[in-house]
Amino acid sequence: MNVRRLIPVAAVTGAVLLGLTACSSPDGSAHKNGGKLDVVASFYPMQFLAERIGGEHVEVTSLTKPGVEPHDLELTYRQIGGLSDADLILYLKGIQPAVDEAVKLSEAPHTLDATTLTTLEDHGTEVGGHDHGGDEHGHDEHAHEHEGDGAGADPHIWLDPVRYAEVAEGVGKSLEKTDPDHAADYRENTDALVAELGALDTAYRTGLKNTETRTFITTHSAFGYLAERYGLTQEGIAGIDPEAEPSPARISKLHSIAEKEKVTTVFFETLASDKTARTVARDTGLRTDVLDPLEGITEASEGDDYIEVMKSNLAALRTALGAK
Known part of the structure; x- marks a missing residue:
């Protein structure tokens, strides 16, 4: 992983300005995809949530193509410029430095960092224990938790079905707020996905x-x-x-x-x-x-x-x- 490979600030800023000029609709209206929300997801775990919860009301674009190692993603000028035109940007801070930088400089009105929706912890080469110590969820009581800010913490929250369900709840609420006309559908889809993740957690716990x-x-x-x-x-x-x-x-x-x-x-x-x-x-x-x-x-x-x-x-x- 080349975590230091960032697109220069000047290049990101220029691409954002270009995107504001070239990509915005003349009347400034949102929902350009046939009435659907234009959702940009940083990589697959965010894309999955957007597609499952958004359903037929969203058009989801992933910044990371299948087969690309997401940590090393390099954004194109078109991708960077398009961020300012999205109805919602869904990303996970700490996984893709290029995305973090581009989102910060885009000044897009609706962004959601998934790390703000659950707790993050510091993990090294060894995690867990040989028994089921910790709290009722199996957490290590000595782990360092972080609310929201992912700096220095392990960002791989989607590999825990329980934390991923917490993120799903937050994504659902964000979609409801962004597109209140379809709030009931987003809530229904969120509930269905959270139930699936609950069943997955049970399968892991039992298995x-x-x-x-x-x-x-x-x-x-x-x-x-x-x-x-x-x-x-x-x-x-x-x-x-x-x-x-x-x-x-x-x-x-x-x-x-x-x-x-x-x-x-x-x-x-x-x-x-x-x-x-x-x-x-x-x-x-x-x-x-x-x-x-x-x-x-x-x-x-x-x-x-x-x-x-x-x-x-x-x-x-x-x-x-x-x-x-």
Whole structure:
């Protein structure tokens, strides 16, 4: 992940001004897509919410094309300029620096940062525990929580169905406020999605209740919230950055952890290189499998949408952890 790769401020500002001139409708009216709300989503987890909750009343455009690693996204001038013309911009601060910068400078009237809709925590290479300590939701009582501001915190909130449901509620309310004429439909769609996410949470809670081990190794530490929620321990080969190179000391530690905790599998993901994961697996005699962080849906994804891929992730975890 190249978190420092930002489009220069002058370029963003110029593109925004161009967008105001070239993209706005002559009469300044909104809803240019045949009466539909023009919603811009930063990447797939935000796109999924906008499409499911907005339904037939929205036209959703994602800034991140399928197959593109979202952390490294570089925006085009057209994308930047179009932000000022959107009816609603839905993004998640801390995942895509280029998007954060462009949204800040766009001065778009309606933006929603998903990190303001739930709590964020600091996660490193190891999260969770070998029991179900913490509060009734499986949270680590010692974790550092942040309300709204995602600076320095783990942004992968969508991988926890409970937190994702909180975000869904907020997106629904934002759509109701932006387009009150269809508020009832947005509320109905939100309730349906939250119910699905509740069922997904139940499936994870039940499916991971009794396992031979509680520890899993993954390419990078994207699954901290999921680990906390279900009383697991995530051991990341790298940290939050999916492309960071692990140190020799970290590799050595993973060897010891794998033996001590009876780890069976090293997980890699669909949008990042699996080279390091396969090397660790070979050196430790472990299997490899996919645990998808759901930053994008491609033909390689084990499912067509968020719900399906999360169910595939659960099946992979149950196998790796020896669920009974």
